[in-house]
Amino acid sequence: MTNPLLSIQDLSIVLPSSGDRAYAVERLSLDIAENEIVCLVGESGSGKSMTAHAILGLLPPRVTIDARSRVVLEGTDLTKLDDAAMRKLRGERISMVFQEPMSALNPLQRIGAQVAEALQLHNTAGLSATAIEERCIAIIDAVGLPSPRQIVRSYPFQLSGGQRQRVMIAMALLNNPRLLLADEPTTALDVTTQRQILDLIQTLQAERKMGVLFITHDFGVVADIADRVVVMRHGRVVEQGTRDAVLRHPQHEYTQALIAAVPGRHARSTALSGKTAEPLLKIEQLRKTFVSKSGLFSPPRTVVAADGIDLSIQEGETVSVVGESGSGKSTLGRMVMRLIEPDSGTITFAGQPVLGQDAAALRAYRKQVQIIFQDPFASLNPRQKVGDAIARGPMIYGASRADALKAAAALLERVGLGASAVNRFPHEFSGGQRQRISIARALALKPRLLIADEAVSALDVSIQSQVLALLAELKAELGLTMMFITHDLRVAAEISNSVVVMQKGRIVERGAPGQLFANPQHAYTRTLLGAMPGLDFFEHKLAA
């Protein structure tokens, strides 16, 4: 390998004493060469993001680099540079793209000004303002944004997440840096947009022969773009090597576990369960449009969430509803839970009409249908003990407090948390544990239908697979019917025996996972499949 563009030797990042552990990163060494994409992969808390920030000296206050560490860029050790020298280098020789496009741009400044700033800061060639403007328009065009002249004059809030990330990339590449640090640039984006950004980074890297350090937690992404892979856990490198070596023959058992946990690779059910009795849940011609009025004269903005949805779910079936953000999948779940009222259409549950029920009927209905939400930190009342949260449901329907708490303890045991959790508060649990508590709370009322709205999206891959396994077990054991809402086709394929694909409030296709993956009918399903990161790699794996 030619001498490396960037060589990190023995990097240790010291956390402030109040932190939960001494080092965020311990004695990390890795090299990035010219014209190469190195993927740094690991779960949350592995220190992968800290490493990238350390290179550019963007560590948060009170977090320092151990004196022994060395970060050498073309011969100069960055850790020894003073602030002025470091500033000269940032955005010029090394630049960085961040995870949250929505908040990464200054909301009060035009796009053009923010992009131009990157050049103005390093204007060694003394370009005139108009020359800079032209360079900005050129780079914006290069990252594939439509009508660059119009983009330059608009404000961040007028652009979508994907477009803003393209602006960030344009800003980063304006000074033709030799090294690009990309800290999970596509995690916050929709699958289809993620695919476009990944392709963009690959093409730009190849054209400019840059070194790229790409940080991600998703092995699918690694499979798609990585030349070399570095796997991290708790601040240490557990394994390092070329993509094929690491993915095909992982040495370290942690890597093996991570790859195994990637959803959607196990045997998929191919056929419907075949039961044709009266469906448990039947939705006919459901319509819902959100209307937001911004000004007296400005036209009200409308968003169509449901445009004539027909869906029926058999008892005991697990139907997953897949779609990008804005497709209306979440609203559908909330309408079934009667949290949002539809404009028109009917919903029948076990033969009874759901909409327009009187209070008593609604109460009875509520008992049979429960929901689990996405954000573990927002779905539990911080001021309420976990036992009470679970027991409240049954107590409302007449159970005594003692019985309800006993049942709660049993449920906590069943979801793998142990009865002692009853008297503890939510902030004492991790994200995965909290989702287990939410599941226990949902099951306390012994519902017939369980709706999981992106229930695992916020979890790390390994924990994600454990929770999915738990859900599958409980469903079989209690004969539950489940509607699983997700944006990740792989998770949908893993858990359900029927996949429904939604786009802009309409169901475009429905089929068993096996059929869908084998020959998708609808064009949109094809683009969704195509956009799934690491699809062909894992499929070969599957096929091979």
Added chain:
Amino acid sequence: MNLQWLQGLGALGVRLAKMVAVVLLIAIFNFMLVRAAPGDPALVMAGQSGATDEAFLKRVRAEYGLDQPMPTQLATYLGKVVRLDLGYSHRQQRTVLSAILERLPATLLLTLSAFAISLVGGVVLGSLAGVRAGKLSDTLISLLALVIYATPVFWLGLMLVLLFSVQLGWLPAFGYETIGVTMSTWAGIVDKLKHLALPAFTLGMLYLAIYARLMRSSIIEVSHQDYVKTARAKGASDSRILWRHMLRNALLPVVTMAGVQAGTLIGGSVVIETVFAWPGLGRLTYDAVLQRDYQVMLGVFLVLSVLVIFFNWLTDLLYRVIDPRIKAA
């Protein structure tokens, strides 16, 4: 382009309609409140001017329409308010409007200068403290802000008078201008400024403390935002980041608070006008309340409420200048 212009007009129209509605609501609210007072205004009028016989009382009641049933009194009153006829003050022997207009410039001068001092001072000190969070200058400014915030404003006024005009003799202790001495326009302005200095500064100090504390926490909040990290990643220096990115964003909550505080700022002017003998609306109200001069009380309340709405509109304008999103929405 005309869509945006139409929207602008629409927004202005809404604001004007809101202003009229609020003024009418306040008029009704004041009217009820003032009539709830135990004292009988006619008697007060008689009592004050020494005329004490029944005939005089009857004449005053008739003149003010105090004998008519309440709804008609309210209706006539609202009718007049719309025509800007705020009634005749028996006490001042002239129309309420002229009494108010004569005192309005003094109050405007005081409140606007206090508003400017507090906002500019608050922003500067607040951002200084915010940028140097945790260091000595931060703790000093925060402590000073806390102490001023906790000081009774009239006591502060009295102490400043003691210091600046009695001990040091730099500034006049009270009044609006030196009277009886004809001065050239320039000397007149300087003289007016010297009289304005202490009252405006005292009234401004309290709100300066409030805005400084708010600006400090706002700057700290903004420093955690992602776009600040982006700017650093571009190689921008801290000072450039502060001026180009942080200040404007940090100003937004401060300006909103300034709008909300407008009401209390004008309320505060009453005390200041008493301590510094400043012939403004605040003191006119205080005298009117004590002399039960209903017409003046209602009139001043209306004008002050319109003044508060004016201040809200002013801060709203300031907000639009800082935040382009609203215009372009």
Added chain:
Amino acid sequence: MKAIVQSFLRHPSGMLGLVILLAVIALALTAPIFFPGDPWDTVAAPFTPPQTDGMLLGSDSLGRDIASGIAHGTRVSLMIGVISTFVALVIGVVVGALSGYVGGRVGEWLMRFTELFQTIPAFMLCILLVAILEPSIRTVVIAIALVSWPQVARLTRGEFLALKEREFVQAARCQGESPLSLIVRYILPNALSPIIVAGSLAVASAILIESALSFMGLGDPNLMSWGFMIGSARTMLRQAWWMSFFPGLAILLTVLAINLVGEGLNDVLNPRISRQ
């Protein structure tokens, strides 16, 4: 709860405020012991400067002991501050909760009403209320409460609007919780911390308003409060600076203490800051 107390103990400025506040409360409770006589009695020659003839802080225009006045005044000023804030909190939280939770037409109109209150200059409204209903402790408390509840209402409404959409409230609704229990059991406990902080700041501003009212001669003539003492000393500034200086200092220290405690509570109860 224990964690909150511990982190408060480690909060320097909060503790400083607490210590001063406790000293002030102790002074209020022990006033009859240290200063047995009636603060209104003439016990020395008028205008005795501090530290002469046994007068710790000097005497006022009628020869009344200023130290005794401050001690007895503590109880009145604190009482006025606390009661008026309590009333303001009750009104503010109810109006805020209603307009935040119910939302829609009702919510809008309640908010319009609150905004109306804020367009009328607060202190002016106080003067009008007190002057009309005859100055007494009752009217002063009512006036201050009527002037400070809008801030609490705005704050509560904001909190309720945010919390109402939070997922744990939605989940509770699906568990069959009634709207009332949703408010009391789920939303209010989480909205309490900013309200407590606002409450503590409201006590501070209540004491300031009371002193301003007494300064304008609208205080309760039968009650020895700090505001009254400054009011009566207003015209004798040059003659006897101590008459207004010490009560002013007492107000400053108490309000400062309450603010420090309020700020400490805000840091402790509000996780956002801990992310720093």
Added chain:
Amino acid sequence: MKKREFHKLLLAGGALGLADFPLGLTQAFAQGTGGVKGGTLNSIVQPEPPILNLAVSQLTPTQMVSGKIFLSLLTYDVNLKPMPSLAKSWTISPDGKTYTFKLEPKAKWHDGKPLTSEDVVYTAMEFLPLTHPRAKAIFGRCESITAPDAHTVVFKLKEPFGPFIGAFDISNLPVMPKHIYAGTDVVKNPANLNPIGSGPFKLKEWVRGSHIHLVRNDDYFKPGLPYLDAIIYRVVPDGASRALALENGTVQLTQWTDLELFDAQRLSKKPNLAVTTKGYEYFAPIMWLEINNRNAPLSDKRFRKAVMHAIDRTFIKDKILYGFGKVATSPVNSKTKFYEPNVTTYDFSIAKAKALLDEMGLKPDAKGVRTTVRLPVSPYGEMVQRTCEYIRQSLAKVGIAVVLESTDPGSYTQRISNWDFDMNLSWLYQFGDPALGVTRNYVSSNIRKILFTNTEGYVNPQVDKLADEAAVAVEDAKRQALYSEMQKIIVDEVPIAWLVEMEFPTIYDKRLQNLVTSAIGIHESFDTVYFKG
């Protein structure tokens, strides 16, 4: 005439911005009776008067300022002896019923029109009855008021009225211009805003809340007068600021209650300032505690005597009024005519007070309180507030609990007029003669639901008879005997607890001459006042 022309030129010069004309020069041209022409007198008016037309409002601040703008027929020296003003001379008929006044021929209104007897008749007959409470009581006694020629006015009384000659000062009869007010609504007439008078000064400018600026009237009928160029009355609501203004020379004169009395005591010792309590004889108020004779136990004479014993009136004189006053012994002020010194006296003795209360059977309860009384505090300054607080402490020591009730002018007027009080601290002017200012508080005929009348509800037919007789008696000796007997009865029944005869400090710049020349002191027209050296 030349000198007058020169004056106009001088003044005109001033207006043209030659303001910095050397002051010394103007002084060189001084003339008139030893006075020095020129200079501006700054003083304070507190509170700001509602209006400057003396006939419409008789409040003290209006009287003080308008005393320079309007004149009456006479004025009175410190011993209340009548002196000429608009009337050059006057004669009283032997039967004491006809009063004839000869007016100053050269007297003119500020708008240049001559002042005639028609104006005097119009003012007394038509203008004052509408707006002036005491006008009816005084001029109502006239059978006729006629103007035989342009400069003679004749007042014919129905029956002789001793004090009638004392009623021709500006507070009772401010002569108004008939040609401006006749036939209009006098209260709302726009002329009230820039009054047209006949006095030595004219109103130049009135900026509400800030100042009232009077300038010299050049057509004043006394040649060469007034000496002063201008008088500026400044409105300063804050007591401390007023004291400061006098101290640093911004103002050269303060009067009435402009200064807190301790400031007055302190400032009067300044080298460049002088103090006098003269010039208030015409008013000579007594600060007293009105006790509502209707409510038990206050209706019992012994309770009121106990109150007199319980209050240390020397403390009030020395510690609250800072020595500006004299302990009061009778309803008539010692400076007013027909004062009777030897009447029953009430020394300060808590024991006597308690004895009287026990004798009445008023036993103290567990907390030592015999009875509770309500005292509405009038909102007229700190001194009233302090005195009420002192009274509460004093009466508390003998078991009478006093509850102070804050009021504002509106509610105070209403409560006193409707007799809705137990005690009321107040003071009234005596206008130099018991018939004008004293008996109105003690005769049962004047028990009315209006301020400044017999609101304490005191009824004693003997006192009524004595008061009526004394009013119509002609020789002073006869009036003295009647008033002395009346005072003995009233002092024994103590309907009102007289506390202190009030004295008001007038503090002025030592250079000011002829400041206090009459019984109404600083209300005088100031036409002879000037700065010396």
